[in-house]
Amino acid sequence: MSDFDEARALAVDTVVDPRHPMPVHQRIYPLDAIWVLYDRILNVTPQTVDAADRDRFLMSKGHIPAAYYAVLATKGFIPKDWLTDVGGTQSALGAHPDRTRVPGVEISSGSLGHGLPLAVGEVLGMRAQGLTRPGVYVLVGDGELDEGSNHEAIAFAGATGLEQLVAVVVDNRSASHRHPQGMTTQFEANGWTSATVESSDHAALADALLDRRPGHPHVVVATTPQGD
Amino acid sequence: MRDVFTSETARLLDHEPRLAVVLAAISAGAPAFRKAAADHPDRVINLGIREQLMIGVAGGLALTGMRPIAHSYAPFLVERAFEQIKLDFGHQGASGVLVSVGASYDWAEGGYTHFSPRDVALFDTIPDWRVVIPGHPDEVAEGLRDAVASDDSHYIRLSLRTNATPHDTRGRLVPMRHGSEATVVAVGPMLDPVLAATADLDVTVAYTNTPRPFDSSGLLSLLDRQPQDNVIMVEPYLAGTSTWLVSDALSDRSHRLKSLGVGREDLHAFGTADDHDRWHGLDPAGLRTAITDFLRP
Numbered sequence: 001m002s003d004f005d006e007a008r009a010l011a012v013d014t015v016v017d018p019r020h021p022m023p024v025h026q027r028i029y030p031l032d033a034i035w036v037l038y039d040r041i042l043n044v045t046p047q048t049v050d051a052a053d054r055d056r057f058l059m060s061k062g063h064i065p066a067a068y069y070a071v072l073a074t075k076g077f078i079p080k081d082w083l084t085d086v087g088g089t090q091s092a093l094g095a096h097p098d099r100t101r102v103p104g105v106e107i108s109s110g111s112l113g114h115g116l117p118l119a120v121g122e123v124l125g126m127r128a129q130g131l132t133r134p135g136v137y138v139l140v141g142d143g144e145l146d147e148g149s150n151h152e153a154i155a156f157a158g159a160t161g162l163e164q165l166v167a168v169v170v171d172n173r174s175a176s177h178r179h180p181q182g183m184t185t186q187f188e189a190n191g192w193t194s195a196t197v198e199s200s201d202h203a204a205l206a207d208a209l210l211d212r213r214p215g216h217p218h219v220v221v222a223t224t225p226q227g228d
Numbered sequence: 229m230r231d232v233f234t235s236e237t238a239r240l241l242d243h244e245p246r247l248a249v250v251l252a253a254i255s256a257g258a259p260a261f262r263k264a265a266a267d268h269p270d271r272v273i274n275l276g277i278r279e280q281l282m283i284g285v286a287g288g289l290a291l292t293g294m295r296p297i298a299h300s301y302a303p304f305l306v307e308r309a310f311e312q313i314k315l316d317f318g319h320q321g322a323s324g325v326l327v328s329v330g331a332s333y334d335w336a337e338g339g340y341t342h343f344s345p346r347d348v349a350l351f352d353t354i355p356d357w358r359v360v361i362p363g364h365p366d367e368v369a370e371g372l373r374d375a376v377a378s379d380d381s382h383y384i385r386l387s388l389r390t391n392a393t394p395h396d397t398r399g400r401l402v403p404m405r406h407g408s409e410a411t412v413v414a415v416g417p418m419l420d421p422v423l424a425a426t427a428d429l430d431v432t433v434a435y436t437n438t439p440r441p442f443d444s445s446g447l448l449s450l451l452d453r454q455p456q457d458n459v460i461m462v463e464p465y466l467a468g469t470s471t472w473l474v475s476d477a478l479s480d481r482s483h484r485l486k487s488l489g490v491g492r493e494d495l496h497a498f499g500t501a502d503d504h505d506r507w508h509g510l511d512p513a514g515l516r517t518a519i520t521d522f523l524r525p
Contacts, residue, residue, distance in 0.1 A: 052293065100321045106291070108319050111311060117281045118316060121250075121288020121296075128248055128270040128294060149312070152281035159276075 003074055004035055004202075011070035014083045016095050025224075030139060030170045031067035032199035033222045034059075037137055037168070038071050040206040046076045049104045055134050056122055058107045060115020061141040061170070062096040069093055077104035113147030115140060116167065120153050123164045137166045137209075142183055143174040151186070157217040158190030165217040166209065167192075170199070172224045187219040196221040229386040230329050232368040234260035237297060240376055241268050247295050247376055248273065252282045254300045255329070283309045286324045287316030295325070295376055302328035302344030302385065306351075314354050323381040327372070331387035331417075332465055332490045333504040339497075345466045345490035351383050351440065352469065359440035360384040361416030361464065366394035367437050383440075389417035389464065389501060399438045401446035407431040409523050410458035411450045415439050415470075418462045418510065425515035429523070431460075439463070442470060444477035457483035460519055464510070466490055486522040488515065 001009070011028040037057055038044075044054040059068050065086070073080040078092075085091040092101035096110030107118055119138040126134055140150065157165050171183055179185070184194035195208035199222040208220045238260040241247055248271040255261060256274040265272035271294075275281050279300060286296035298305065305328045306313065317324055332345040351357040358380050360371040368386065375382035395402060401413065404423065407430040414422040419435045426433055432450055436443060451457050457478055461470050467489030474485055490508050497507070505511040509518055 108315070108321075111315060113280075114284060114312070114315055117284020117312070118288040118291065118320075120281065121285035121290075122292050123288075124270070124273055124285060125248070125289040125292030125294045128289075129246075129292065149280040149284065152275075152278035153284070156275050156278060156281055 003039070007031065007035055007067075007070045007074040010073055010080060010083055011067045014066040014070060014086060016066055016086050027064065028067045028070075029172050029199075029224045030061070030064055031070070032202065033139060033168050033170050033205065034067050034071045036202050036205045036209065038075050040202075041135075041209050042137065043134065044104070046104065049077065052126075052129065053131050053134050056106050056119075056136045058109075058115045058119050058122075058136065058138045059097055059105070060107070060109055060138050061112065061144050062109030065093070065095065065097050068097065072102070072104055078102060112141075112144040113149040116150050116153035116157075119165055120157055120162060123162050126164065132164065135164050135166055135212075137168060139168045139170060141174060142169055142171040142179070143176070145169065145179075145183075145186075146175055146177075154187060154192070155190050158187070158192050161191065161215040162217045163212060163214055166212065167217070167219040168209070169219060169221045170224065171221050183221045184219060192217045192219050194219045194221070196223065198222075199224050229362060229365045229368050229388070229390070230255065230258070231260075232365045233299075233327055233372060233384075233386055234258040236369045236372050237261075238264040240373065241271060244295065244376060246293060247271065247297070248289050250275065250282050250286045250289070250296055250298045252279050252300050252304065253277045254304070279304045280309045280312055283312035284316050287312070287320055287322050290317065290322035290324050291320060297325045297327055297376070299327045299329075301342060302330040302347050303342060306344060306347040306383075310350060317381050318354060318356060323379060325372075325375045325382045325384065327384045327386065329386045331385060331389065333501055334388040336501045336504050337498050340494050347383070347385065348439065348463070348465045349469045352472070356380060357440060358382045358438070361437050361439060362386065363391040363416040363419050363435070363437050364394035365390060371437065385416075385465075387417055387464065391417060391420040395419070395435055395437070397435060397437055399443065401434045401436045401443040401450065403432055403434045403450060405431075405433045406453065407433075408454050409456075410460055410519075411447065411454065412460040412462060412519065413447065415461075415463045418464050421505070421510060421512050421515055422462050424512040425519060429519065431519070431523075439470060442473040442477075444473065447474065447477055451478075457481050458523070459483060460486045460522060461488065462510070462515065463487075463489040466492070484522070486518065488518055
């Protein structure tokens with residue numbers, strides 16, 4: 001079994017909330033994007049979770065954590081047996097990630113629309129300390145982009161050319177109202193570069209994530225199959 | 229107070245490489261901030277009129293080890309993005325310094341949209357925030373330096389209302405005058421009106437410019453000098469904001485408590501801050517009436 005297959009199996013077996021059973025594809029749809037980030041992109045390991053110059057992954061969309069926890073476990077950030085007790089009284093893993101409890105988790109999330117503003121602050125904080133190379137990658141959902149706080153972050157990051165910022169929009173077509181011009185338009189209108197790829201094509205996803213341009217924040221829309 | 233804040237912050241930026249200031253247009257044009265932004269372009273960050281982003285960015289800065297100051301008009305700083313204050317600092321295990329101007333009704337002509345009497349009460353709903361209410365411009369710099377040097381989250385509430393002279397309190401409740409009938413606690417700019425209102429009354433007047441954490445043991449020490457546990461809280465923000473803390477401190481003692489401050493009403497009125505003091509009973513005459521009524525029910 002490949003590492004990815006192992007992560008997928010872990011994610012599938014992880015029960016976040018037994019009272020709300022969901023089809024597997026709905027429970028783990030961000031898996032491809034998170035896997036590709038940790039497997040091919042992010043300069044961070046279990047040994048460097050506190051390093052000032054690490055790349056940072058912010059799981060803004062915290063309410064689908066099974067895939068995130070599974071990747072962290074497969075990559076050695078947390079023990080795999082933690083995933084058998086998500087939400088338990090003694091568990092560090094909740095139905096939303098808590099950074100104060102889980103090694104490698106960069107932000108506590110759950111309420112939508114906090115990841116991109118926090119990420120803008122992290123880019124600015126690293127830049128003020130001379131750390132101009134590390135990337136800050138933020139996973140947001142297409143529905144989450146409805147939150148106004150994201151619009152503030154997208155406009156400011158574009159206007160000031162925060163090239164260390166990469167937004168990863170996992171598009172499972174959950175926004176209440178379709179984005180009439182497509183997912184990338186509002187980013188591009190604000191000066192971001194963009195790419196749109198199928199989640200399942202890991203090589204293309206990695207290429208898209210690495211295709212950053214100087215002077216521009218970057219967005220990658222990772223689509224999931226129609227009907228998810 | 230705002231001038232002291234901007235100039236002292238600019239001075240601190242020269243000496244504290246981890247200090248950063250985040251603005252949402254308000255005060256970005258202040259001369260001290262203009263110069264600081266030229267000297268430290270990566271650490272004086274004007275986000276435009278984006279308060280949710282301002283608090284999120286401050287939290288993100290803190291997560292990289294920076295010490296952020298976020299600043300705006302009080303209702304926009306505290307109320308507009310309160311969920312960001314709740315989640316992007318404490319819940320992340322991060323901390324920062326928030327500095328407001330405007331207070332409860334400093335710009336009375338501006339009306340209700342620019343009034344923020346409920347800010348301190350909001351900080352009481354989340355853990356571990358320290359609150360600084362300077363009563364004089366000369367009390368601002370020390371409060372700011374302490375906040376910047378600390379690892380705790382601080383809310384510093386600046387006002388155009390000031391006492392005639394500054395007082396050094398070091399986080400304690402400091403008696404300005406001793407009496408026997410009651411202890412009147414004056415927070416920040418309420419000290420001078422309280423002193424004027426009680427000039428010929430037999431009461432202790434105690435002052436603090438750091439109401440959080442509340443100096444409960446200091447209050448108990450003052451009450452130990454009096455025959456009865458009579459307390460009057462006079463706060464320049466929402467009336468009753470500190471009632472729960474005084475009640476906690478005196479929970480095992482039979483006591484009487486009167487809480488004076490700004491009312492909840494939207495008066496739909498302008499005028500001056502003095503007018504609003506009078507309408508809320510916080511001018512010396514209004515305070516005197518409330519205090520004497522309490523002492524002689």
